[in-house]
Amino acid sequence: MSLDDVLGRIDADLPTAIDRLMELIRIPSISTDPAYAAECDRAADWLVADLASIGITAEKRVTPGRPMVVGHISADRPDAPHVLFYGHYDVQPVDPLNLWTSPPFEPVIEDTANGKVIRGRGSSDDKGQLMTFVEACRAWKAVHGSLPCRITFFFEGEEESGSPSLVPFLKAHADELKADIALVCDTSMVARGVPSIAAQLRGMLKDEFTIVGPRIDLHSGHYGGPGLNPLRELSRIVTSFYDQDTGRVAVEGFYEGVQEVPADQLRQWQNCGFDEQDYLTSVGYSQAHGEKAYSTLEQQWARPTLEVNGLWGGYNGAGSKTVIPSQAHCKITCRLVGDQDPDKLRIAIRKHVESRLSPDAKVIWDNDLEGSKASVMNIARPEMEAARAALSDEWGREAVFTGMGGSIPVVGFFKSILGLDSMLVGYANEDDAIHSPNEKYDVQSFHKGIRSWARILDALTAK
Amino acid sequence: MSLDDVLGRIDADLPTAIDRLMELIRIPSISTDPAYAAECDRAADWLVADLASIGITAEKRVTPGRPMVVGHISADRPDAPHVLFYGHYDVQPVDPLNLWTSPPFEPVIEDTANGKVIRGRGSSDDKGQLMTFVEACRAWKAVHGSLPCRITFFFEGEEESGSPSLVPFLKAHADELKADIALVCDTSMVARGVPSIAAQLRGMLKDEFTIVGPRIDLHSGHYGGPGLNPLRELSRIVTSFYDQDTGRVAVEGFYEGVQEVPADQLRQWQNCGFDEQDYLTSVGYSQAHGEKAYSTLEQQWARPTLEVNGLWGGYNGAGSKTVIPSQAHCKITCRLVGDQDPDKLRIAIRKHVESRLSPDAKVIWDNDLEGSKASVMNIARPEMEAARAALSDEWGREAVFTGMGGSIPVVGFFKSILGLDSMLVGYANEDDAIHSPNEKYDVQSFHKGIRSWARILDALTAK
Structure with a gap:
């Protein structure tokens, strides 16, 4: 059996994978509003059951806020690497509701100028992204009977409301959650079709x-x-x-x-596909308004x-x-x-x-x-280069190490509490309208995202 | 029957006069907020009925905004002077509501270090002040059976929201509203117990x-x-x-x-009883923060x-x-x-x-x-000196011509549209917290204010 078999299985299973994602989107797991606490519980239960259906030992773990989901599965061989995969099942509130073109928790598939999309709250942030990894594991397991890495799954339910339970939980379960590296799927691609690994966060x-x-x-x-x-x-x-x-x-x-951005990194950024014109004009700017001595991308990612x-x-x-x-x-x-x-x-x-x-x-x-301090990823780790090659293969375009203007505090806590480096790979597009009405996730992001993770798992375990 | 009989009647009627004022305060006639339009109507109706109870022919007059109230009563003799009395029944919004110690539209009598006060929105600005004149007329009429001046009452309901209907109304009803002089009761005393006639307004x-x-x-x-x-x-x-x-x-x-303030006027102001220390420290200031080249009083009145x-x-x-x-x-x-x-x-x-x-x-x-432009009063008119003497008698202290930091645009319009000079006499104190939470009006202001108007009516008609 080969990687191609896994990819074929992913292609064949896409319709049912979309059905599963839509089931998860239908649960209105808004974490910031206590009125939706039971729905967050329901989303956690759904994930526990879904992981279990793949053969992963998973549990819902109570916190003072919304529950965590933790799952474990061993690898096909004892010396395989051990990865911690992180995503979050909670979503942003949906207001203003009147601007949605379809009900936020009744996901639909729509045709758009950029292809089919799955529309609904959480389709991109972060249910769709989270499920790309789960579906990759499901396909791999179905084809091979086991997984090539030891994997710990860690899903949070409070990412959109300040993660109040995260640090205490990480501290209390540090031994259980330790791994060789953390994989985080909660980021965007720098431009449509350009596979991206976020190498620094503000x-x-x-x-x-x-x-x-x-x-x-x-x-x-x-x-x-x-x-x-x-x-x-x-x-x-x-x-x-x-x-x-x-x-x-x-x-x-x-x-x-x-620190100043090293010259070679700046050169990479200049060729990463970032569309400065579109970035500015889409929101009504004719120019960047930050520090005059720095480029728009530096102002956003590195200043x-x-x-x-x-x-x-x-x-x-x-x-x-x-x-x-x-x-x-x-x-x-x-x-x-x-x-x-x-x-x-x-x-x-x-x-x-x-x-x-x-x-x-x-x-x-x-x-x-x-x-929280800024995070700079350790891109010298061999897993980074392996993932970059895998992503380049899948997307037919060289994957890039990008910066990111936003903050993902969990990455800092993985480092400070668990001693873990993180690798941030995500397939969202800038037009996904996360946190806004009419959030969507491209079917291409979902499909190629699943395939990308399969390739990355393969690359991480290549001899 | 003499002035003393009127003053005695005023003293005896004070409790019922306070009851009437509290009734008027209970009507939340906030003019700036359309949600309170009906309440403004109710306040106008209340005033029409109250004037009618004194024998004054009064009407509510519709405008595109809040209604005006106009009333007329003839004098005891045909050659008596004709005065136009102006006040406003609308009040400021009450936010921030949480800082009020009692509900703004449920007036209460409270004991304070400076004597009893009536607390509630509009108690001072301008319902309490407006009613000082109405009560003086009521007492005079009760004692004498008629009034010594021909009086036109003119109450506005949009003073706190820019008076959008004022100019068109004055223009449309110029003949009806003309008089010899306008009396305006919407100003403060320069210091507690110092009767004041405002001679210039910003x-x-x-x-x-x-x-x-x-x-x-x-x-x-x-x-x-x-x-x-x-x-x-x-x-x-x-x-x-x-x-x-x-x-x-x-x-x-x-x-x-x-223009700079003339030296002799500055000298008068320096001796007018203005307590700079109290003015500043009562609101938490240790110094004036305006133009450094000018005194505190100039900053407030003349800059x-x-x-x-x-x-x-x-x-x-x-x-x-x-x-x-x-x-x-x-x-x-x-x-x-x-x-x-x-x-x-x-x-x-x-x-x-x-x-x-x-x-x-x-x-x-x-x-x-x-x-609206600034206004300077014509203090050479004989009515001004007569009123100053009357006020000095009532308060046992020489009344002063002061400046004023506030704006009363109606004064400019009375001049430009009706050709009327105005005399501004008011009994508010600086600590009345008008436009602020916990607005109050001293019972002394109300009581001696009513008595002051009776004395002024007497002085204006003295032979």
């Missing part, structure tokens, strides 16, 4: 603060002039975060630990940011209100790269704000916010 | 704009760096409104038409401002959302002095914003907002 720092000016809201007739306005104060402080000429963040020490995600204060209803508000509020997140330390940066940002306050202005910080 | 310019960045809300992982953030853009533009060193407004042409009354965009719920929002919103008002022209200033401000936009940022203006 980290994340969140903070929130309130500027307090007068003790109470004031009338702008009585106090306009002498009165300190916290909205003006907040605007000035937000503006001071940035160097207007260079586009750099002006917080002292912000770039500590940030840190300090972003204002919310800002509010005063009156925002209809008409006008002549108020000098007492408070102004600001939510920020930083995307981190290289060795930037979120804890040190939080101190630096707070110091920046506090040192710029006017007399009579105070700042109150929200203390309940976490940070 | 004007007002309102505007609102939205900065649009990307076409849709963006994910800060995917677009953080290259993405233009309208919140950052708005912060930068708001900051550019001001010269940080001098505290001056940095919009080109902003100070055109602004123009550009104030941000509301600013919002992005996510403001619990937790965090990694979003680069598509839009950021800003509401501003300017207080105008001297000959500043609101129409020219609007153009200057819009030009200031538009010339500072980054590429890919757009601005959308709200076009439905009006302006």
